[in-house]
Amino acid sequence: MKNGFVIFLSVATVLLLSWGALVLAPQMQLGGARQVPVLNSTDVYPLARPGTAAQGLQVYRANGCAACHTEQVQQDGVACDVVLLAAGKNPSAVSNLLATLKLTGLDEGSALSASDRIAAAGGKVETRIRATGSDIARGWGLRHSVAEDFLYDYPVALGSLRVGPDLADVGRRLPDPNWQLQHLYAPRSLVKGSVMPPFRYLFETRKIGAVPSPDALNLPAEFAPAVGYEVVPKPEAQQLVAYLMSLHTDVPLYNAPFTPPAPLKP
Amino acid sequence: MSDENSSPKSGTEPTAARSHLPMWTLVVLLTLLYLGGIYFDHHSGWFDRQVYAPFDNAAQLDAYQPKSGAAAALAAGKKSYESVCGTCHGNDGIGKAGQAPQLAGSEYVITRGFNRLAHIPLAGINGPIKVAGKDWNMAMAAMGMALSDADLANVLTYIRGSWGNKAGEVTAEDIKAIRASLGARPQAMTAETLQALPE
């Protein structure tokens, strides 16, 4: 008995340590998270997903979409680009200077010195910050994913395998709901050689009534139903697409800074 | 039954030798702890909740916050606005009853140009004025006189670009010109003189 107690105590200690580090500490640090300001703006982030999108997350969960899709953009690094806004009073000096300087893909220190030198020559510059990495280059997002992106989700569907592309920012990347609906119904009608299973059970194939449904999919002949029939999305399909549309992580935050691609201009 | 059953000691329970742990296991453990410790020191951000990979620490994250161009103007403007203007107009730009009218959606803010807007902080304003459908009759001192051209430009840029306002940027050179045109002791504006100015 005594030995059993020793094992129990020691195991309990180690388990408490692991629980404290990987459960309690994250909960204390992130469990009370709130909306945060979007960088250089008065907007806050994130906003709760609209009702249909929240229902769509449940469709996403029930059908195990996270088995093949991640929602976590990876970022390898961060780079600064120095952009000339106005040449100022001495354009030739500025352009001579520009020819000698490296202006893209700089680290923060060299971006600062480059912009200082151009400013000293009279040019007006802006330092733009952008995330780097293969995910970013593919257009899967503008920055790495952070805890705030999932603040209102239950369950959080991060996924761990990329049989399909990352979906963290898909609402910005593929903003057309009709494309999404058709892709769910017949992935290979839009992406050749896709291995995504079709989700035909989220759609209803029915006889066209007196008036064709405005929601009916506009399918290419190879995938279209028999003549006189139309394919109409069930509510689940609409909700799932609403969820996909709501996946937007394209705002800069303090913990994921970047300069938005379309700056504020008159 | 499987062949092992014929093995001589299969009926008896196994025993364990009592030889002690060799030194090298501890050496390996300590070496790995040291290397791992260095890795953790470099890449963990030391438990800072804001530091995510690929950033290594809070100082690095700070260095990569956008700080020039339009974004930086907005950031600087927000700071000055909240210390100078926000107490009356509200940090959310919706104004405060009995203190100052709203700036969000105000017809004096979301104009095409910013000539009228810039005159208010530079000259002050008093008398009756209608803002976003509400009547006001208050006085505002020339709060902007104490700010530098660049600071005031940033504040106005921030006001014109926040809380749903989508008007354009204000530059320090423009403020400098307007300030020069007003002279050293400008007359406070009224709704009428303001309307008389070009946009």
Next chain:
Amino acid sequence: MTVNESPSTTNIDASCRVPLLALFSGAALWLVVSSALAVLASLSFHMPGKFGDIPFLTYGRVQPAADDALLYGFCIPAGLGVLLWIFARLGQVPLRGGIVPVVAAHLWHLGVLAGVVGILAGESTGFTWLEFPRGAAALLFVAYLLLALWAFMNFTGRRAGGLFPSHWFFVAALFVFPWIYSVAQLLLIGAPVRGVVQSAVAWWYGGNLVFLWTSLIGLGAAFYFLPKFSGRPLHSYFYALFAFWTLLLFGSLSGIPAGAPLPAWMPALSALNSLLLIVPILAIAVIGWKTVMGGAVQTCKGGSYCMIKFGFVAFLLSALLLVAGACPQVSRITQFTWFSAAQTQLHLYGFLCITLFGAIYYILPRAVGRDFAFPRLIRLQHWCSMLGIFLLVVSLAAGGLLQGIKLHDAGAAFDDSTRAMLPFLRTSTMGLLLMLLANLLFALNLLTLLFLWHLSVIKTVVGAALAPLGKTGVKA
């Protein structure tokens, strides 16, 4: 039976008979179900358009159902059965109160049934390794507590005083599961935490169950059977304790993957601890080497000993893959690829399942007092399992690396990474088919034994009419 009477080995084995039959036969069924589901899921990569009209056959439901059926359906009950028997043997105490573990075993399998059906019906919770819906989870929890309690009582009542290293591993495993399962259920299902903390909890749970718990059970069994079969003492008690401590400490902290959208310290802490796992891996390798090699080497002849040795090597490999996959330079390539699936499969099937097969082939004939009906199939099963898992793991790991390189190359289109993976995924189906065959052979032997035993019990009952039935109950 009086306390002072020393029970014979036969009595101890017989005392485990009915609970073990209940645990193992259900487990064997789930093993077959799991590999059938895995083959079905894998078919998606051969003919992706086929199951579009049937919700419960969609990949996203079948794949987690297959994984959970393997872990919860086979690994845990079979592991607990092996643990019960080894405890009884090491402590020289028969398993008492036979009916409670039997009921618990059936309760467990009922819970797995509810869970797998729930996942296929779309009631999955959405958390990896915790997909079983609420009701199923409650059944599993109660069943585990009962089984663990009985095992622990047997442990505390042991007659042969000293502790053997397997005791440490097994007692720790008994505690780990209820603790992590209750915490995870509470924080994810009962009163869910907010946002990405859910993922942290799920990763903590997954790491502790899929790596730590399985390692404790599999190594506990290996440390019992390796010296038994090799005829040499385990080398040594202190090595094993050192491995135990370091494995428990570092393994329990290694769950958070590198790319997680969590503050950098959490993945960094897990990467650090995964690296430190090299220490217990080395210690365990030395234990295996010095226990099996040297002196008069007992060769294995295709039965239990072979399986346990194979499982032991598979453990070393899978743990090394885990360490490699946690290195920042490697994880940058392998994250989000099939590489980690390869590691998990190697660990769960190559290491734990094959170790448990070896143990069960040894234990069950003794507990039932009757040989397997098809002893030749044991060797065939071993070969099928080994080849199957080899094909599966090598194709997934190699394909995963290639996929990762393509994923990491911004110049390559995303479709390239999928297309590069397809031939490997199709090869892995062959592996899965071999594993299905192996599992069918295992189930055949086991269920035939169960059937023959039932038959003999019925014969006894009929023959003895109203006479007392002997020590074991007839309840099965």
